[in-house]
Amino acid sequence: MVLRMGRTSDARERLVQSAIDLIWQASYGAVGVDAICERAGVKKGSFYHFFASKDELVVAALDAHWATRRVDLDRVFSPTLPPLERLKNYFAHIFARQTAVRQKYGRVLGCFHHSVGSECIQAAPVIAAKVQSVVTMYRMYLETTLRDAKAVGLIRAGDPVVHAKTLLAFIEGALTQARIHDDPELLRNLEGTGLALIGLGSAAQDAEATHPG
Amino acid sequence: MVLRMGRTSDARERLVQSAIDLIWQASYGAVGVDAICERAGVKKGSFYHFFASKDELVVAALDAHWATRRVDLDRVFSPTLPPLERLKNYFAHIFARQTAVRQKYGRVLGCFHHSVGSECIQAAPVIAAKVQSVVTMYRMYLETTLRDAKAVGLIRAGDPVVHAKTLLAFIEGALTQARIHDDPELLRNLEGTGLALIGLGSAAQDAEATHPG
């Protein structure tokens, strides 16, 4: 029993990718099952062979998108790098990525998970739960990094957990602004302001230089 | 001709308010014209007497909501107050307001304009344009305040325009996080981190105190 019986197909994967593409560009409400099927080249009967509902597909799409984000972020936030470098990597990565997204999709799209989450939080509990868990994982990268930064003495005061929430809010807000204005430039100087948020701004660093203890 | 002829009615206002209530809680896509009409106690025929389309109603809702926000913000950002006090007022106002929103609607809702904007930016150009203009007005409060802060010597470096964009991104991001997690506590310490963003954090202020040149 090395292979499974019956027909094989990548229709499920195509459906998931189509859902990501269409919903990220527009929204959950604006994209119907029919549109997703058409883009994937899959008939609706097949859709409901793989997914019990539209919401279940969206949960799968959130998961799949997270899986690809995770590969990037594991590299960006590698514990082999000094914490400050991880943060700088991340800020640069966001700018580069949204610039690439704009090339591919024709406009800045911001964060898929947060967009879907904010839209569906009230009416679609399974989607809401998935988004909450993914957002928490985003935050964990920052938490770990900030804890390391504190251990190394890069940051003096403040709870890394609180700082991580703050930093995530700032980054996500910048992504939303970039989406609304279709302007990746709003993400270019994430680093300067992001570091200021956790007391590592250039001003604070100046102060540190002349007042180091 | 002191009064206008024909019947009078507040149906239009009721429709606008119902649209705000329902769409803010759920989303543009999840709320239909029928639901808005039912909540407003207005028949659909009347709806289309006042509005040419659902999108036109939503634009009116964004406008009406902005009008009420503006009253609050004009007070919060009164030029009679010192700039730092304006900012502190604003941060406190956001927390208090979302706490009140949670009491009234049963959950934290975040920013109506940004939620609708992020959802509709691709498929509904008239809504997108309205949101962009309102978001710009939000930013103007911050720009003016930061310009004043710089004039007073509260801030040393940095373009107020850039700082305003940054601060708005942070605030909006925090509101989205609060919506997604239904947690107003995420907004309690907006002041501490918000001021750090523009170089007025407690760390920077400590530095300033011992290094005031």
Added chain:
DNA sequence: CTCATTCTTGACTAGACGGTCAACTAAATG
């Protein structure tokens, strides 16, 4: 070859969607 399993297909449903319309009522003007 036979059978079980997996996937595909297209036709189908019932309800919700945004939007239309003609007839009707209420108010102000002359």
Added chain:
DNA sequence: CATTTAGTTGACCGTCTAGTCAAGAATGAG
């Protein structure tokens, strides 16, 4: 009172929605 204007009503439209289902085709196992 007649007319004009503004607002109300309920029935109606075509389309789109998520979701169903029975029949068939491809695949691997025995």
